[in-house]
Amino acid sequence: MAGAIIENMSTKKLVVLGLTVLIFQVLSVLVGGLIAPSPTSAIHYLATKCVRRHRGGGGGGGWLMPWGSSRCQRIRSFDDTLAKTLDANDIVFAVHVPLPNKEMSPWFQFMLVVLQFDIAFKMLNQIGKNGATITIDAGLAYRDDVLSNWTTKFHSVEKRQLSCMLMVPKTFENEGRFYVCDPVPFIELGSVAHKYYLINLRLPVNDIVNTGIGEIKDIHLVGIHQNGGFTKVWISMKTAFSPWIFVTTAWYWRRISLMTRPPVLIEKMIFALGISMTFLNVPVEWLSLGFEWTWMLLFEDFQQGVFYATLFCFWIIFCGEHLMDQSQRNRLSAYWWQVGLVVFGSLLLLIFDLTERGGHLSNPFHSVWASPFGTKCAITFIIMAGISVCLYFLSLCCMVGCVFRNIGGKVQQLPAMSETRRLHYEGIIFRFKFLMLVTLACAAMTVIFFIITQVSEGHWHWGDYTLQVHSGFLTGIYGMWNLYVFTIIFLYAPSHKHKSNKTRDEQKADTLETPESQETQLTRFQHVPTETYRITGKVAEE
CATH class of the missing domain: 1.20.1070 (Rhopdopsin 7-helix transmembrane proteins)
Structure with a gap:
């Protein structure tokens, strides 16, 4: 050659x-x-605070819709009169993906969801210097038309680390000020095969679960997907x-x-x-x-x-x-x-x-x-x-x-x-x-x-x-x-x-x-088993 x-x-x-x-x-x-x-779009959602009287996971006992004809009983804030009569375990945060009058598509390829908490500072329930662990009872459901029932896709109880910082001194005068918290990873779907998704999540509270996490006022979700x-x-x-x-x-x-x-x-x-x-x-x-x-x-x-x-x-x-x-x-x-x-x-x-x-x-x-x-x-x-x-x-x-x-x-x-x-x-x-x-x-x-x-x-x-x-x-x-x-x-x-x-x-x-002329060659696209090279005064066989 x-x-x-x-x-x-x-x-x-x-x-x-x-x-x-x-x-x-x-x-x-x-x-x-x-x-x-x-390449991607990030859609912001504010979770709706729905009321569920019975105990259960985010995916159990029926799914709660944040809006529409079958929307759940809602409270606007935890300062409402109704909210004061409820236990924290009766509140379910509901998010419909996507927004009203829109639908998801397989062209979106994937969907990532991260959480952003609005947490108010309380002296009796403050987040420590090393953060805190929050327990989330979450469920995910889907459907492909607005008339069909929701089908449970996943349900799990997960723990996430909260990393929050209060920008003012921790005193009684500053109660109610909000922490600055890092986003928390929540969901990653490798395929967007359905048109509508519903997320229900609950923050169960007892003597050992979800203590020392401050006073959560709202939960924001950011959904990220690839543009079609x-x-x-x-x-x-x-x-x-x-x-x-x-x-x-x-x-x-x-x-x-x-x-x-x-x-x-x-x-x-x-x-x-x-x-x-x-x-x-x-x-x-x-x-x-x-x-x-x-x-x-x-x-x-x-x-x-x-x-x-x-x-x-x-x-x-x-x-x-x-x-x-x-x-x-x-x-x-x-x-x-x-x-x-x-x-x-x-x-x-x-x-x-x-x-x-x-x-x-x-x-x-x-x-x-x-x-x-x-x-x-x-x-x-x-x-x-x-x-x-x-x-x-x-x-x-x-x-x-x-x-x-x-x-x-x-x-x-x-x-x-x-x-x-x-x-x-x-x-x-x-x-x-x-x-x-x-x-x-x-x-x-x-x-x-x-x-x-x-x-x-x-x-x-x-x-x-x-x-x-x-x-x-x-x-x-x-x-x-x-x-x-x-x-x-x-x-x-x-x-x-x-x-x-x-x-x-x-x-x-x-x-x-x-062999002497071979010494000057850089590399040859040639394979000769008996070929020899002069190296530092010696002959070495390749």
């Missing part, structure tokens, strides 16, 4: 390819920024990219299989990168529109984890295969330390995800952050995964530095070579530098887009056009990594020019190649 495509492409063709990729990158940003709405318009754009992009990357990966492996030698490690990693990108692109969301697949969020996290783990391993192996003084090329075991860090960090995040979102499959009220022990375990897992990532990038930076130092030393030897050999090695050096520049550009764009989404208001106005920054960020990053993988696969595929098409000088150079 005549090497990779990038070694045989003319400068003109390479520039055309670069401009084409850049145009597609801009389009992927504009599709999200100009066509798609904001954004979902349509996102699935359309996945549907377009999926066959493109799949065909490119299949084409690449066909070219590899046509070669007279077995594939080397770097070629296998490029193929694995294409497979992981194809796996990420599979538009399973189309099927989730017709089925209640509550595991979709977990599956999407798994898709992303597989891709990023493969990408990190590819970077390490690509750099390692270009270390000219490394004797054990073409062996995955030579990278056990760096690959081990990637696998270890990925497993930690997978375990955390299975614990958190895996628990939602059987109980959407579940949360690992609900208890101090679960919080400590979750934080420990995240910190350990973060340390693994930091060590990985430190190792990657050191490896890239070594490669560039070695390249600098070998470049000085190029003028002494024949023109054919010099051009061959210059092509290999250019290949490596080109990939590093593209990789750095992708990483820089990811960071820049992330910063923009944090400091912006979510959208920019350009005349009559509104650019949704968050949507453009998500579609732009997704398109960028697809284009990055496509570029790597295409440029580093074996060239269609066979050895028979080589010039006489090239064939003669290959025939006369000696």
Whole structure:
């Protein structure tokens, strides 16, 4: 074979390819920024205080509607005359999702609900410095038309940690002032398969339950779901990219299989990168529109984890295969330390995800952050995964530095070579530098887009056009990594020019190649078991 495509492409063709990729990158940003709405919507609900005379859980004894023809008996505040005759266990907080005259849709993909408590300070029932534990008897029901009865979906008694702060001194004069409390995670649904949802929750009170939590005046709920318009754009992009990357990966492996030698490690990693990108692109969301697949969020996290783990391993192996003084090329075991860090960090995040979102499959009220022990375990897992990532990038930076130092030393030897050999090695050096520049550009764009989404208001106005920054960020990053993988696969595929098409000088150079000349090579897409390399004055067999 005549090497990779990038070694045989003319400068003109390479520039055309670069401009084409850049145009597609801009389009992927504009599709999200100009066509798609904001990725998510947050709807605020004020829980209605309903009266239930008999004891029971949030999902037992019938469901209480906050409004409509069958609305419950309500009280406006706990200072009402009726409220003073009731026990705290007789109050049920009811919330209908969505708001009146609206309905939910499978296009929303998921639904998260968090609680926000309005808690007044009382000297005899104040929240301690370390917070408090609140017990919630909660139930969730659904129906698909306004005339049918509510069907119980989940019912559970959960505990949550309250983290509140009083901004004034705790004195009798300040009784009635409200605490500033952090939002409390409540529900996570991985599928929005029904049109209407009803939440009933109760705060049971006795001598040991819900004591020291202040005086709760109101409960606010914030429902967060993905916008249907954004979902349509996102699935359309996945549907377009999926066959493109799949065909490119299949084409690449066909070219590899046509070669007279077995594939080397770097070629296998490029193929694995294409497979992981194809796996990420599979538009399973189309099927989730017709089925209640509550595991979709977990599956999407798994898709992303597989891709990023493969990408990190590819970077390490690509750099390692270009270390000219490394004797054990073409062996995955030579990278056990760096690959081990990637696998270890990925497993930690997978375990955390299975614990958190895996628990939602059987109980959407579940949360690992609900208890101090679960919080400590979750934080420990995240910190350990973060340390693994930091060590990985430190190792990657050191490896890239070594490669560039070695390249600098070998470049000085190029003028002494024949023109054919010099051009061959210059092509290999250019290949490596080109990939590093593209990789750095992708990483820089990811960071820049992330910063923009944090400091912006979510959208920019350009005349009559509104650019949704968050949507453009998500579609732009997704398109960028697809284009990055496509570029790597295409440029580093074996060239269609066979050895028979080589010039006489090239064939003669290959025939006369000696171990001494092998020393200057960065990496070869070639597997010769008996090939030797001169390393620090010794001959080591690969």
